[in-house]
Amino acid sequence: MDYTLSHIVAAAENDVIGRQNKLPWHLPNDFRYFKNKTWGMPIIMGRKSFEALKEPLPGRMNIVITTQTGWKPEGAEIAHSIEDAIAQAQKADTREIFIIGGGEIFRQTMDVVSRIYLTRVHARVEGDTLYPQIDPDLWHRVQADSFAANDKNEYGYTFEVWERKEIAHKGVYSPGTLALKFVRYWWHARNGKGHGIHSPFIYDLVTRVLNDSKSYPCYHQIEPLRKALLKEDTVLRVDDFGAGSAVLASKDRKVRSIARSSLKDKKFAQLIFRLAQYYHPVTVVELGTSLGITSAYLASAYPDLNLYTFEGSGQIAQRAREVWQELGLDRIRLIQGDFDKTLEPSLESIRQVDMAFVDGNHRKDPTLRYFSMLKKRATPKSVFIFDDIHWSLEMEEAWGEIQKAPGVTVTVDLFFIGLVFFNPDFKAIQHFQIRF
């Protein structure tokens, strides 16, 4: 089931949430709000917060995170890591999973949650535990209902709901979590040399494409441009699209900062070039042009390749066009605007999609939506490439659903990207993890 992972917290104006393992206020209305929101849902908390509660909260699956082994409080499940706690909560099959504190657990999960129910308590209070600051570049407030203090509730308060912004949601696992995941992938993945791979299709992919170490001429033309972008100080206006295609926010960013955060690195951009060269797609769709480096690699695979590339921001799209001009690539078709508005109508005039590279929106629902639109134009020979499949809980879920989608026969997980094939020669569906 599709679920939202949320924080629910009450914090003072100075972000204090606790003092000496207690709440520093008495707000019965907030207790009621908390109970209404979390009733019937799994709640995840740190061991200290659980002890502060004294007993498990009724009507909810209580999951307590601790490093201690052999400790099993009555009425609660135990988890030894955040990932383990979330995995246990998923078994409850609910629409929302709540992380309820305290400070340590909130800090470690700030990058993973997509919603925050924040009761802002209108007071500055002394305390020893803080809630992390909410970064307005990453979050927007979608609701705020304020109430005054009264004889039962000692301070005024506002029930706020914050949603993570769509586009700003890229690197959501913390670097530490991602590193651990990479280690796990490396251990479980098959040897990248192709040993022990029985499928000729995958063996060829590994030996002829993944391990092709030739230095192609386009590498030497495109990489100097990437280097220049990584140093460029020009400022561009970047639009952040929200639900309903309205521009939520515009932000000025230097080209070098955009290049640093959104260009696929050399190793993978060159792999995408080799995939296009090897599978020889007639028509390629790229979602997320950014500054045009991967598009340049794709368009260099062979002269007749038809590349349609989609970019949200007008000024970034213009800078990408200049990159292609410098490289003499004049056949790339760029469609600018919100993917939710541009992709479907554009696909109507594209007969088939032989290759797709989806690097546009690292959220689950949009990724699955784009996948389903593109899949309608797939052929048995198509290959789809998804970026950042392990970057966030949402992207891992999206990848899981893509693997199960009807028509998908083979997938290859290279950790930073995932490949999807529809090759009907595979009688049984197979999912490979290969070191790259």
Ligand SMILES: NC(=O)c1ccc[n+]([C@@H]2O[C@H](COP(=O)([O-])OP(=O)(O)OC[C@H]3O[C@@H](n4cnc5c(N)ncnc54)[C@H](OP(=O)(O)O)[C@@H]3O)[C@@H](O)[C@H]2O)c1
């Ligand atoms: N205002 C609010 O909304 C709110 C909500 C909740 C709590 N609070 C307040 O917050 C305070 C408690 O917060 P806190 O930061 O001190 O503690 P906490 O986050 O509740 O619990 C910390 C404990 O969780 C375990 N833990 C944390 N990360 C872990 C990991 N990655 N793997 C395994 N175990 C892990 C450890 O338990 P072990 O030591 O057993 O290994 C650690 O000591 C209290 O004052 C409480 O009243 C306020």
